[in-house]
Amino acid sequence: MRTTLIVGNWKMNKTASEAVTFVHELIRRVSNASAGIELVVAPPFTALESVRQALGPGSPIQLGAQNMFWEDQGAYTGEVSAPMLKDLGCRYVILGHSERRTRFGEQGVDIHKKLQAALKHGLRPILCIGESLAQRESGTTDEVLTRQLQESVTGLSVEAMAGITIAYEPVWAIGTGKSATTEQAVAAHRTIRRVLASTASPAIAEATKILYGGSVTPQNIASLLSSDQVDGGLIGGACLQVDSFATIVSLASATRSIGV
Numbered sequence: 001m002r003t004t005l006i007v008g009n010w011k012m013n014k015t016a017s018e019a020v021t022f023v024h025e026l027i028r029r030v031s032n033a034s035a036g037i038e039l040v041v042a043p044p045f046t047a048l049e050s051v052r053q054a055l056g057p058g059s060p061i062q063l064g065a066q067n068m069f070w071e072d073q074g075a076y077t078g079e080v081s082a083p084m085l086k087d088l089g090c091r092y093v094i095l096g097h098s099e100r101r102t103r104f105g106e107q108g109v110d111i112h113k114k115l116q117a118a119l120k121h122g123l124r125p126i127l128c129i130g131e132s133l134a135q136r137e138s139g140t141t142d143e144v145l146t147r148q149l150q151e152s153v154t155g156l157s158v159e160a161m162a163g164i165t166i167a168y169e170p171v172w173a174i175g176t177g178k179s180a181t182t183e184q185a186v187a188a189h190r191t192i193r194r195v196l197a198s199t200a201s202p203a204i205a206e207a208t209k210i211l212y213g214g215s216v217t218p219q220n221i222a223s224l225l226s227s228d229q230v231d232g233g234l235i236g237g238a239c240l241q242v243d244s245f246a247t248i249v250s251l252a253s254a255t256r257s258i259g260v
Contacts, residue, residue: 173214
């Protein structure tokens, strides 16, 4: 049985001092509400060290980063490497987010190299894939997901594939308030598992966590998790307020604990 993973992607929000206040309150709110749920927060780079200190040892919340470069070191102004993230205590790193693809021009070959670097240094990458509204309306969602997934993971060993989490994030639902229906999410997740089965192995396809991201809220998290195809959520805007994020965690825990 795959465990449920809830990840809060803060994007470019919260100063280091704001992050500390937020994390202290979040820990208080989720400590008794996260049974059976793996929790991750991904602050901006400037707040990683402060959040690590605020989490402290034994925290129910793990630390993640929002991006990284594929080289370990060098003349890459403005970039951050996997060893740097590991040294800061990060366990997860988000790669290939649609905002990185569309705003910063990241291509499949770039994401592939980042995946390799993350895995090499023991980070757990969360690979984001998803279609635009035009692609969904033209009926090419499956083709887009297949291409994005294959160009990112082809050539990785089965052992490496076992360390990757996939996040299905339809671009048209990110930050728009318009979430995919449970049926749409489940169909996309099944497509991803089929591609994983053919690209890696049926065992990897069955074992890989696939999260849904795209306007996840306290109002829709239980419905999304009602399918065993959806293994958690990559949360954007709703993770920036303690109340909404803690409610999502509580609902996710309750949904999975009763076997829905």
